[in-house]
Amino acid sequence: xxYNRLIMCGRVSRMDALKHHGAGNPCLxxxxxxxxxxxxxxxxxxxxxxxxxxxxxxxxxxYLSQGREVxxxxxxxxxSWSDKSGQTRSKHVCVVSNIELGAIPKAQQGAGGGYQxxxxxxGGYNQGAAYNDSNSQTSEPLADxxxxx
Numbered sequence: 001x002x003y004n005r006l007i008m009c010g011r012v013s014r015m016d017a018l019k020h021h022g023a024g025n026p027c028l029x030x031x032x033x034x035x036x037x038x039x040x041x042x043x044x045x046x047x048x049x050x051x052x053x054x055x056x057x058x059x060x061x062x063y064l065s066q067g068r069e070v071x072x073x074x075x076x077x078x079x080s081w082s083d084k085s086g087q088t089r090s091k092h093v094c095v096v097s098n099i100e101l102g103a104i105p106k107a108q109q110g111a112g113g114g115y116q117x118x119x120x121x122x123g124g125y126n127q128g129a130a131y132n133d134s135n136s137q138t139s140e141p142l143a144d145x146x147x148x149x
Contacts, residue, residue: 069102
């Protein structure tokens with residue numbers, strides 16, 4: 001059995017401009033930074049390059065910004081290329097299928113420093129949203145009767 005699925009939550013660390021490839025297919029490249037605590041005083045940061053296509057790319061270009069919290073779902077893909085010296089290089093990227101938006105840095109909302117706090121009533125973020133390219137609609141929470149187990 002083969003299964004390739006990635007779910008990662010972090011902050012946008014780099015964003016490129018929205019590009020159009022081939023017959024005008026939108027594409028957006030960005031990087032995600034996620035921290036893992038390794039004890040009380042240590043942490044490790046993992047950076048992952050991501051690529052979104054189609055309506056997901058358009059939505060991401062509109063709403064993502066550096067520092068914004070985001071959860072991405074997708075699959076890992078290994079990209080390979082030859083550098084200037086002829087060496088074969090490779091890296092893993094996440095081909096994004098779903099994006100859920102989190103907190104917006106207050107500095108980008110016009111207020112000074114810090115991040116928007118979680119809304120304790122909803123369990124999500126005040127500015128939160130979800131986008132899933134598989135059905136081109138905003139994701140909504142499932143009711144208990146919709147869960148198959």
